[in-house]
Amino acid sequence: DTGVSQDPRHKITKRGQNVTFRCDPISEHNRLYWYRQTLGQGPEFLTYFQNEAQLEKSRLLSDRFSAERPKGSFSTLEIQRTEQGDSAMYLCASSLGRSGGSYNEQFFGPGTRLTVL
């Protein structure tokens, strides 16, 4: 257990439905990342928050995807009008951004596995 939790762990939905995932990072971590992982591939970066500000988004994050981190604590990732191609593991990671030249390792949650039928 890394201290990063994700909910739900599994989600099965029908094509066209909206889904929302939640990530609770390690409490003092100011940085939060979302990644997506499909079978046999490494995780792919989706988006990054520093505190409540969304500072970077991948081109993978189409307009059907939206992420928030309203108070700089937990984060949500919503997918609207799901498609079968959205089926994947959605991973959340957090890190403590510190200045001074030290690498801030990312701690990953267990992921939410989405299946779109």
Added chain:
Amino acid sequence: DAKTTQPTSMDCAEGRAANLPCNHSTISGNEYVYWYRQIHSQGPQYIIHGLKNNETNEMASLIITEDRKSSTLILPHATLRDTAVYYCIVRVFQGGSEKLVFGKGTKLTVNP
């Protein structure tokens, strides 16, 4: 970020050292080498990182060649719990977003 090349899979006997290679021939002077691993059904886990000197921590050792074009992650006494996919990542450590760009990694199987 420089591209990395890793073998698709490797096997290792329990108790022996596991040596996982990574080629990064286009690495530039300010790019670091990072290793993460992912045990089945879990999120990735940080192992170690380095720039040009060899590094060691409680999990592993990282050996980087003098020309920095390749590196080896060493698990000194592999256990069954080390069976995982190991990712070698090369990127600039620049603060700000420290997003990770994963390849397909090496699937290490530790056999009893």
